[in-house]
Amino acid sequence: MQKPDILDELKNSLESRVKLAVTDIDGVLRGKIIHKQKLLDILEKDMGFCDVIFGWDVQDELYDKFSVTGWNTGFPDARATVDANTFRKIPWEGSIPFFLADFSVSDHPACPRSLLKKVQQQVDKADYQVKMATEFEWFNFSESPQNLVDKAFHHLDPVTPGMFGYSILRQSQNSDYFNALFSGLSSFGVPLEGIHTETGPGVYEACIQHTDVLEAADRAVLFKTGVKEIALKNGLLASFMARWNNQLPGCSGHIHQSLWQNGSNVFFDKDKPGAISSVMESYIAGQLVCLPEILPMYAPTINSYKRLVEGAWAPVNTTWGIENRTTALRVINASEGAMRLETRVPGADINPYLAVAAALASGLYGVTKKLKLDQPATQGNAYKDTESIRLPADLTTATAKMKKSAIAEELFGAEFVAHFVMTREWECRQFQKQVTDWELKRYFEII
Template identity: 60%
Template sequence: MHKEEIIQFLKDSNESKVKIAVADIDGILRGKYIHKHKFLDTLDKTLGLCDVIFGWDSGDVCYDNTEVTGWHSGYPDAKAVLDVSTFRRIPWENGTPFFLADFSEDKKYAESTCPRSLLKKINADCESMGFKARFSQEFEWFNFKGKPGDMSSNEFHVPEPVTPGMFGYSLLRTSLNQSYCNDLFEMLEAFNIPLEGIHTETGPGVYEAAIIYDDILPAADKAILFKTAVKEIAYRHNMTATFMAKWNIKLPGSGGHIHQSLWDNYGGKNLFAFDKGSDKMSEILEYYIAGQLTCLPDILPMFAPTINSYKRIGHGDWAPSTVTWGMDNRTAAIRVIRVNDKNTRIESRVPGADTNAYLAFAAALASGLYGIKHKLKLDIPPSDGNAYQDKKRVKLPDNLLDATVQMAASPIAKELFGEAFVNHFTKTRIWEWRQFMNQVTDWELKRYFEII
């Protein structure tokens, strides 16, 4: 629908409210309901939202180490802009109108804190080079019986998965929760997040779904909305869904693999397609892969943003810990998928389900474009067989602190995203590490309480 059609729809609708949301630095949607008259009055203006949404962590604890916002600034309003192109209706809320917003017209936050604004900036750079980026993300996630209150009352100890055993691609397990699977497929479709498919992965209560690809910004919108939508649909089935990268050390982790291709913005040709009649990759594809491999160690927190992310990487969870690539090789960091000219693409396999799609997509595209701009040679040979056992490759940082320190000092990261963003983002990750180090874990109690 065009803007004028949306305005007329809202004026004619009996619905009195509209739901709006923005994504914070962790990819968590922060939003509210507003009266439709306020929404209509705001369409050509800006909407003030307290900038604490960029000044606190996922548990609403305020950072003490950031400069953009904090107690020192008094937490003023940041000016959000509603994006009417994101209009959709929420099928599990009786069709309530929904819109995403960002801070792309508020320079202070656009340059330093707003994930969607960063992606828009990287995408504008891509289009100025004559390319159209098409992306999609696939997610793995675990589902448990009960609501979040049930989980927290037990301090998240021993939650019960909705299905037992290790049973990937199981028709029986999807049948066991058929109404949930059906609601996921149908309601997500109605919410403009169409799925290519959904199936069980190996592990108790774990599903995987791939979102149909789109241009990069709407694809990121869909990925951001997917996680919140799945959680809300799960609530209606007395379930809780988690997108933690690794909820149980004995079970597989949850990936958030990113599929991507570049197209000629004018002629509509997939620039990743192999040279005609040969097995040789296109020059653009080689540059793009080389850029991603070069940048990956310096921007890893964009793909692995939490303490928990690193429990998945390099532990046999289909998440490589080295700088590798391969042809249709799921053990490599970058998997080249050659199907036909239209569907040839690469898959970044390092990102987990806990990523902020705006930041992960921005990192993937910016690093690929870096390779094209600098005409980087793909001088790393492809990995054949088990890339996990290739010890000669560059090792990625193995915890959030080391990864963040490397990114904070990286000239490449600052070239890709700007100094203001790198400064703010890395300080939020240092904060995350500090919160972790301030805790006494069950492991420590079991190991040291009596014996030491």
């Protein structure tokens, strides 16, 4: 819909409420319900939104080292704008209108959506169009938020038992929820290409239909929140933790991408081995070079690195391959139209704006610098590839590397890198303070 049509629909609607949201550094939607007249007013200009959302963590604890906001600034309202193109109606909430906003108008260095828009501008300047899509795995439980607390997050009940990937039976056993996800998300403007059970108790995987860069990231953010809300409506609880149980596989958040010009896929060259064009080679080379430098944008939590271990269906090194699901980067070359790169490092716990920005900016870095792909494609098990660079094994190490990275600053600017690194250092310090169940079991009696 065009903006005038959206304005007319809102003005003529009997619904007086509108839901509005922005995204914090962890990819969590933060928002409010406002009167539609307020929305109509701010659609024509901008609005203030308290920038405390960039001054606290996922649990609303304030960071102790302030940069872009804090007690020292008084947590003011930062200027933000509503993106009319994000207009949707939430079908599971009585079709209440919904919009996303961001802080591009004030060039706020901590706004993830604004950062992605800057990367998109670089792509536009290079005269490429991008097709992009994300896919997510997540676990579903017969629990509620209160049950999690009451059980201290132990002995949780997945919605189905056992390891049963691609199961038609498991879909049928939870058909109301399964169908509500597909139809509800589609009506919400997050169309799915497919959804199926993965291997593991209560785990699903969904692929979101491809689109342009910003819309793909918007869909990913709204997908995660939408799934959680639809699950709760069905008496279930959905989790996008990278890995919730050390006996089970982790949950991915893979990113698919391709570059186009004049309606042609520039990743495809029928005369090259594997049909991989020189542009795609440089794009792959850029991602491989940048990957260890910006890993926290793909793996942002302490838990992310519990997934990035050998044999857990996630990469551990800077590898690429053709149709190889053990590598960090997987080339899918079935046809010219489908030719694309799948970045397999991200987990389901990503902030989609930051992960998409990381993938696109690092790929473009390789293209603009015409980097050569000297590293051969990995054949077979990439976990055994000893020639590639091992990824940092924990958030502390990955963050320290990004903090010193000239590449990270070149891609995203010093202000963003400083703020983002500070938030990841905070995350590491919060974890370091904790005494875990593993430590109690290992040391309490014996040591």
